[in-house]
Amino acid sequence: MDRGNIFSGGAFRVTVYATTVLVALCITVAFAGYRYIQNEQINQLRGFLAPIGTALHTIQQGEGDAEFLIDARILSRQLEPSGRLIAVFDATGEQIIGARRVTPDITDWSVRALPGPDGTPGQEYYLTASTIGTHTLVVGASLEPVERIGEAFIRILFLITAFLSIIFIALGYATSRMVQLKLERLGDTLALVGEGHTDARLPVSPANDQIDRVARRMNGHLATLSGLMSATKSSAAAIAHDLKRPLARALLGVDRALAQVDKGADPQAALEDTRHELANLTGMFETILRIARIDAGHGEGLGGSVDLADLARDLGETFQVVAEESGQSLALVVPEGRAPVRGDAGMLSQMLVNLLQNAVTHGPPGNNITLSLTCEGRDLCLSVADTGPGIAEPDRTSVLAPFFRADTARTTEGNGLGLALVKSVTDRHGAILTLSDNAPGLRVTVRFPGAVPT
Amino acid sequence: MKILLAEDDRKVAEFVVTGLEESGHSVDHVTDGREALSYCMYNDCDIAVLDRMMPGMDGLSVLKALRAAGKGLPVLMLTALGDVEARVEGLQAGADDYLAKPFHFSELLARIVALTRRGRETAEVPELKVHDLTLDLLARTAHRQGHLIELQAKEFALLEVLMRNAGRVVTRTMLLEKVWNFNFDPNTSVVETHISRLRSKVDKPFDPILIHTIRSIGYSIHGPR
Numbered sequence: 001m002d003r004g005n006i007f008s009g010g011a012f013r014v015t016v017y018a019t020t021v022l023v024a025l026c027i028t029v030a031f032a033g034y035r036y037i038q039n040e041q042i043n044q045l046r047g048f049l050a051p052i053g054t055a056l057h058t059i060q061q062g063e064g065d066a067e068f069l070i071d072a073r074i075l076s077r078q079l080e081p082s083g084r085l086i087a088v089f090d091a092t093g094e095q096i097i098g099a100r101r102v103t104p105d106i107t108d109w110s111v112r113a114l115p116g117p118d119g120t121p122g123q124e125y126y127l128t129a130s131t132i133g134t135h136t137l138v139v140g141a142s143l144e145p146v147e148r149i150g151e152a153f154i155r156i157l158f159l160i161t162a163f164l165s166i167i168f169i170a171l172g173y174a175t176s177r178m179v180q181l182k183l184e185r186l187g188d189t190l191a192l193v194g195e196g197h198t199d200a201r202l203p204v205s206p207a208n209d210q211i212d213r214v215a216r217r218m219n220g221h222l223a224t225l226s227g228l229m230s231a232t233k234s235s236a237a238a239i240a241h242d243l244k245r246p247l248a249r250a251l252l253g254v255d256r257a258l259a260q261v262d263k264g265a266d267p268q269a270a271l272e273d274t275r276h277e278l279a280n281l282t283g284m285f286e287t288i289l290r291i292a293r294i295d296a297g298h299g300e301g302l303g304g305s306v307d308l309a310d311l312a313r314d315l316g317e318t319f320q321v322v323a324e325e326s327g328q329s330l331a332l333v334v335p336e337g338r339a340p341v342r343g344d345a346g347m348l349s350q351m352l353v354n355l356l357q358n359a360v361t362h363g364p365p366g367n368n369i370t371l372s373l374t375c376e377g378r379d380l381c382l383s384v385a386d387t388g389p390g391i392a393e394p395d396r397t398s399v400l401a402p403f404f405r406a407d408t409a410r411t412t413e414g415n416g417l418g419l420a421l422v423k424s425v426t427d428r429h430g431a432i433l434t435l436s437d438n439a440p441g442l443r444v445t446v447r448f449p450g451a452v453p454t
Numbered sequence: 455m456k457i458l459l460a461e462d463d464r465k466v467a468e469f470v471v472t473g474l475e476e477s478g479h480s481v482d483h484v485t486d487g488r489e490a491l492s493y494c495m496y497n498d499c500d501i502a503v504l505d506r507m508m509p510g511m512d513g514l515s516v517l518k519a520l521r522a523a524g525k526g527l528p529v530l531m532l533t534a535l536g537d538v539e540a541r542v543e544g545l546q547a548g549a550d551d552y553l554a555k556p557f558h559f560s561e562l563l564a565r566i567v568a569l570t571r572r573g574r575e576t577a578e579v580p581e582l583k584v585h586d587l588t589l590d591l592l593a594r595t596a597h598r599q600g601h602l603i604e605l606q607a608k609e610f611a612l613l614e615v616l617m618r619n620a621g622r623v624v625t626r627t628m629l630l631e632k633v634w635n636f637n638f639d640p641n642t643s644v645v646e647t648h649i650s651r652l653r654s655k656v657d658k659p660f661d662p663i664l665i666h667t668i669r670s671i672g673y674s675i676h677g678p679r
Contacts, residue, residue, distance in 0.1 A: 272670055282556060283639050290638065318608055318634065318644055325647040350638050357642040418641070 015172025026161040041146040083142035198226035250277040309339040327365035333372035363388035380451040385443040460490035487511025521548035585677025625672035
């Protein structure tokens, strides 16, 4: 796996941003915190040192210079080891108390670096001076503990920041890597599909994260796609097969006509057979193109209004004649009045013609066909029922596919496209096409939902 | 009759020109939409046959331009197979008729003849007559040799179309369009069964036979010749 892909992954980038923000935040907190701690410490020092000066001052005033100097010396010795400093200067400016060398020229609280008693490098002291009688008193404290606390604070903060940053980055890397792995698997699967393995499906983990949900949806689309592809493959094969037959027969007809011409006989009959086959072929192409056109327009609105009652009456009368001619009968059950639906008159007319012609073509003499238009709730139902051989339950869906012909229908006329066109027209009109058992026979119902005005 | 054919497919054009000339018409052939338009603007012809898809300018645009220029000559549009849905568009643009390729030559000829006749016979006649058969268009009744013939609506419409084109061939497709308003081949015997019905009423009880079958093309109604 390419590491660059992981580092460019969204999860990783987000953690890098988050870590940067965290570090910046920590630096700010460290700076402010350090300053705050220092101030607090210094205030504490002042709180400790100021009373000492006041106390020594009180002693000098109440009990005189000698007592003051004794107490100052004792205090100086006691406090010196803990980093405190008490120094006293006499009127000449000579330091008479205090191990650490200091100068009395201090006016207010200030920070000075003082050399150690044995000449070691200087330490910072926080100092103030005051005049007591003829003497000058300097009190102060080493700033070393203050700095130690500040440094400890910064060190802890640094450790926490480093620790969090490492955890963040690691988590980001891991997440990014996981996402990358998943995406690569998706990519691999899609590549497989692209190569023609339409049955390949994307892996879906039980985690059900965003990628899994997308993968699940893509799997749904892939299933539709592979269904369409196999349908296309099989219908292409079916088209080739079904178009080959009339072509082969037309070729035979031409050969027969040529043979007749050779013999000096009249080739008219053979040529007319050929013409008939070619006309059939043209009709099939016409229907295929028509279905494609209707399907291609899917989703576009149909502007017109078609009176189904009028259409049913008109075509019913026409097909009554056709049915009677084949020794069958057609009953028309259409109520008076209008039954308008939104749609295309040409398409709906062809739909009904196909249904009626199917009933006549596949029905035996004595077949009773009923064309009816009924209201069911708010739906308009147009149905063609016959008492013919019907369609076996398992075939009822497949007859709607182009070129499908039930085995029982192989011997009768037709090109296997009639019901496919009906299906396209009903789909285009948002109508529901159902094939059911008329016991005996077939009932085809086209339901136009919500067509009855309230 | 002078016919303009605008068609860019050389084979189709050759076939149509030969056929029309054999039928005694004079044909001018152009292969380009713009040529077709300028021909119609500056020459007189009885009918223009325009292919819908042409280089330069498509048939529909030529037709629209002609109608916009006030040219009222009959126009027959030719279209590719499966383009029948575009028919409405063509008719709205002012085409007088529409024929899908591939077509049978006799179909084209029958339509050309019907279109050019239409112009001359616009005066509405109350009655059509072929030999001893009369069709009263107002009372919607048919009489032959003094007998009233009972006709259903479709049978009447069928007879009317045939009689309006008496002596000429009316193709099966033309009947489907004019009587049933089908712009598709329903792959049925609708025309045949209705003709058979009509014959049993109009021809069977009488002599001579008036409705003639023109094999694999259509029908024609005429008296004895």
